[in-house]
Amino acid sequence: MKKALFLLTTGLLAAASNVNAAETLSPSIYAGASAVYVDYSEGDIDMDLGAILGRVGTQLTDYVALEARLGTGVSDDSLYGVELELNYMYGLYAKAGFENNGFYPYVVLGYTKGELEASYGGYHENASDSDLSYGAGIDYAFTDRVSGNIEYMSYLDKDGYELNGFSAGFTYKF
Secondary structure (H helix, E strand, O other), rough: OOOHHHHHHHHHHHHOOOHHHOOOOOOEEEEEEEEEEEEEEOOHHHHEEEEEEEEEEEEOOEEEEEEEEEEEEOOOOEEEEEEEEEEEEEEEEEEOOOOOOOOEEEEEEEEEEEEEEEEEEEEEEEEEEEEEEEEEHHHHEEOOOOOEEEEEEEEEEEEEEEEEEEEEEEEEEE
């Protein structure tokens, strides 16, 4: 699945980079924020965390954007007395998509680094990891400058655990 999505995303990015100059925008800068429902799963363990995520990006063409994101946890979860929280996550991503009547469906491919903290009875353990990340979403333009979006991302998938997220937010174009 991961390989198929990677190949699909790579193909879309390659196709989008070959657009004619007449179809390209002058690069525009945008910023936004999202509320993220984060799912941590490892074997039979499934914990739900909350995060906020900020993003800054540039729309290079009608089809391709580059984005930097930074997020932090805002709600924790506990299981069997062990509390889990997301300390931070950040990453760099490429987005490929197309506009259609105000909607902009897209795929995302990039890199995420994050840190989780587990605590139990006064003992704290931090663990950070990074991985190739991928996902898909859709933006909807409310105005020329303001859009809303929803997105699903697989942030980390390694060493027997997964960190996935579903987000909803907004973006403002400068």
